[in-house]
Amino acid sequence: MKKQKNKSSKNRFLKDVIIITILLLLILTTMFIRPKQKEVVAEEVQKRVGIPYQVDHIPQSSKRPKVHRKIKYIVIHNTANPASTAKNERDYLTNPVNTSNTSWHIVVDEKEMIEAIPLTEVAHHAGTTDGNEYGIGIEICESGNYEQAEEHAVKLVAYLMKYYKIPLSRVTTHQDFSGKPCPRLLIDRWDDFLRRVEEND
Numbered sequence: 001m002k003k004q005k006n007k008s009s010k011n012r013f014l015k016d017v018i019i020i021t022i023l024l025l026l027i028l029t030t031m032f033i034r035p036k037q038k039e040v041v042a043e044e045v046q047k048r049v050g051i052p053y054q055v056d057h058i059p060q061s062s063k064r065p066k067v068h069r070k071i072k073y074i075v076i077h078n079t080a081n082p083a084s085t086a087k088n089e090r091d092y093l094t095n096p097v098n099t100s101n102t103s104w105h106i107v108v109d110e111k112e113m114i115e116a117i118p119l120t121e122v123a124h125h126a127g128t129t130d131g132n133e134y135g136i137g138i139e140i141c142e143s144g145n146y147e148q149a150e151e152h153a154v155k156l157v158a159y160l161m162k163y164y165k166i167p168l169s170r171v172t173t174h175q176d177f178s179g180k181p182c183p184r185l186l187i188d189r190w191d192d193f194l195r196r197v198e199e200n201d
């Protein structure tokens, strides 16, 4: 009778050990394996912003080194060219006369958005390693109806913040990284821009 009792308590102990081990393994996996950041889905972005989201990637080059990274910031720019549309900006990236390393991820104007580099890859827009390595570079065009382009950017930023879980404190200007006065049409109204992004839900 006594022997049987010992055996059952030993079994119970073994069961407990197995359950605790499984629980510990589950906790460790959730701690160390974080979900990978995924590219945005064009249909979802255009539904949210209300204008087409074209994916038109440039080939691998010094502008697009094809380096995978983790996204931490959204970095806002103005094109500093009142005549240039989103299409013009995208075309310029692959124009042979353009030999600079400078690039960006998304350009937005009054009627469309174009993604030139996958958002999970490095692009050269912020003037510092930190900004380039971890930031999504968004160019706001100054052509046509600028107010509308800016409103599209507000919606786009709000969407990307939610999608990549980026806090408002990490929505920055180009100037924050390198000191260059960019986005030139927004610097003086930056707090207002952030407020509009925050309220855009």
Ligand SMILES: [Zn+2]
Binding pocket: 076, 077, 078, 125, 174, 182, 183
């Ligand atoms: Zn800039």
